[in-house]
Amino acid sequence: MKEPESNRTPRDRAPGADEEAPSGSIASYTIGLFFALLLTGASFLVSQSHLLWAPGLPVGLAVLAIAQMGVHLVFFFHLSSGPDNTNNVLALAFGVLIVALVVSGSLWIMSNLDHNMMPSSTIMEMHR
Amino acid sequence: MTAKASATEFTDGSAQMTAADGAGPAPVRIVVAYGFWIFLLSDIIMFSALFATYAVLSGRTDGGPGPHDLFELRSVAIETLCLLLSSYTCGLGLLAVERHRMQYFYLSFGLTFALGATFLGLELDEFARMVGSGAGPSRSAFLSSFFSLVGLHGVHISVGLIWILFITAQVAVRGPRDFVLRRLRCFSLFWHALDIIWIALLSLVYLAGARV
Numbered sequence: 054m055k056e057p058e059s060n061r062t063p064r065d066r067a068p069g070a071d072e073e074a075p076s077g078s079i080a081s082y083t084i085g086l087f088f089a090l091l092l093t094g095a096s097f098l099v100s101q102s103h104l105l106w107a108p109g110l111p112v113g114l115a116v117l118a119i120a121q122m123g124v125h126l127v128f129f130f131h132l133s134s135g136p137d138n139t140n141n142v143l144a145l146a147f148g149v150l151i152v153a154l155v156v157s158g159s160l161w162i163m164s165n166l167d168h169n170m171m172p173s174s175t176i177m178e179m180h181r
Numbered sequence: 182m183t184a185k186a187s188a189t190e191f192t193d194g195s196a197q198m199t200a201a202d203g204a205g206p207a208p209v210r211i212v213v214a215y216g217f218w219i220f221l222l223s224d225i226i227m228f229s230a231l232f233a234t235y236a237v238l239s240g241r242t243d244g245g246p247g248p249h250d251l252f253e254l255r256s257v258a259i260e261t262l263c264l265l266l267s268s269y270t271c272g273l274g275l276l277a278v279e280r281h282r283m284q285y286f287y288l289s290f291g292l293t294f295a296l297g298a299t300f301l302g303l304e305l306d307e308f309a310r311m312v313g314s315g316a317g318p319s320r321s322a323f324l325s326s327f328f329s330l331v332g333l334h335g336v337h338i339s340v341g342l343i344w345i346l347f348i349t350a351q352v353a354v355r356g357p358r359d360f361v362l363r364r365l366r367c368f369s370l371f372w373h374a375l376d377i378i379w380i381a382l383l384s385l386v387y388l389a390g391a392r393v
Contacts, residue, residue, distance in 0.1 A: 067214030068370060082272040089265050089376075093383075097258060100388035111389055118384035122377050129268060129373040141218060148222035152229040159233035 066137040068130055077131050085128025092121040210363055217367045221374045224337075228378055231333060232385065235326040239390065243321035248390030251316055253307070257387045260303050261379065267296035268376045275369050278357050286352065293372070294345045297338055304335050327386065334382060337375050344368055 096117045099105050105113045126132045132141055206212070239248065274289030308328070311317065318328035348361075348368050355361050 067211040067366070068218040077272065077276070079273065079276060082269055082276075085272075086265060086269040089268075090262075093261055093265065093380075096384060096388055097254070100391065101254070114384045114388055118380050121380050125268075125373060125377050125380070129272060129376070130370065140215060144215075144219055144222055148225055151226050155226065155229045156233045156236065159230075160236055163237045 066135070066141070068132065068141045077128075081128050081131070085124055088124040088128070089121055092117050092124065096121075210359075210366075213363045214366055214370065217370055221370060225374065225378065228330075228333070228381075231326070231330040232381065235330045235386065238322040238326040239386075241322040243323075245321045245324070246314075246316045247323065248386070251311055252387050252391045254387065254391055256303050256307060257383065260300050261383055263296045263300040263303075264376055264379050267293045267300070268373055270296065271369050271372045275365055278352065278365060279362065281357055283352075283357075286357075287349070290345060290349050294342060294349075297342050297345070297372075301335060301338050301342065304331070304338075308332075308335075331382060331386065334375065334378055337378075341368070341372055341375060344371070 096114055099113050099117065100110065126145070132138060132145065134142070207215075270289045270292040274286050274293060277283075277285035277289055311324075316324055318325050345368070348364055351361055351364065
């Protein structure tokens with residue numbers, strides 16, 4: 054006789070977990086480490102050499118960093134696009150949205166203020 | 182919207198069920214890990230405020246030393262390597278304890294602790310060197326934001342190291358029972374999340390800064 058539990062439907066999956074092997078497998082961690090080291094090495098190489106056109110360097114570093122975060126999420130946190138992972142991915146998407154708003158909003162507002170601010174020497178002149 | 186659509190499918194009795202469709206409460210393991218995931222995301226949001234502060238203030242050196250004068254990429258590379266490897270050994274330790282291979286678990290978590298402590302030691306050494314050469318947090322707005330951002334990550338690492346000691350003691354005393362495993366999984370999520378924050382730190386602060 055089978056337990057009713059065995060007739061289970063796909064449910065939510067915990068972040069960092071898998072149904073059969075609750076915490077992934079050695080292979081997935083090893084692949085993750087390999088890609089993480091590769092991308093870190095690439096970041097160091099790109100920043101210390103002249104492989105990239107200098108003004109494009111921040112963009113190159115950002116791309117490598119985001120790729121590496123993706124590697125960590127997939128191979129260490131075991132996030133996937135499956136239906137059992139919807140809640141985890143939605144929470145992540147919300148977090149990414151807030152982070153993007155905080156960072157880009159701060160940079161935007163501060164550069165705008167900086168731009169509209171009188172040079173301090175002019176302010177000194179006015180108070181004289 | 183998707184939840185509504187799948188809920189109607191559920192009343193038809195045709196579609197697959199998830200907990201979101203009202204299939205009853207999820208197992209404790211999933212609820213705990215999900216709650217911890219929300220905590221980690223809010224922690225990352227807190228970091229994002231400091232990242233924004235650093236990005237705004239990184240050029241405000243007040244005539245003092247700038248990023249390219251202060252950062253030593255060799256020790257930063259070793260720190261990065263330590264963190265990545267410690268994340269790997271932490272994952273392996275979790276796999277070992279789930280399979281009740283306790284020696285491998287103690288070995289892996291011992292390595293995780295050693296690598297994390299090496300990271301922290303290198304970072305404190307770097308801080309001490311900077312403060313000693315007159316580049317302390319009160320020198321300029323750039324240094325204030327640098328020390329708060331990198332220092333907060335360091336505080337997280339210290340908390341993680343203390344947590345490793347407690348959780349390993351708990352495994353030793355209580356054995357690999359369900360509630361201990363849940364705490365171990367939370368710890369491993371925390372440790373992996375510190376890696377993600379370090380990657381952002383490395384790129385924005387050290388690699389982008391050392392080049393200028």
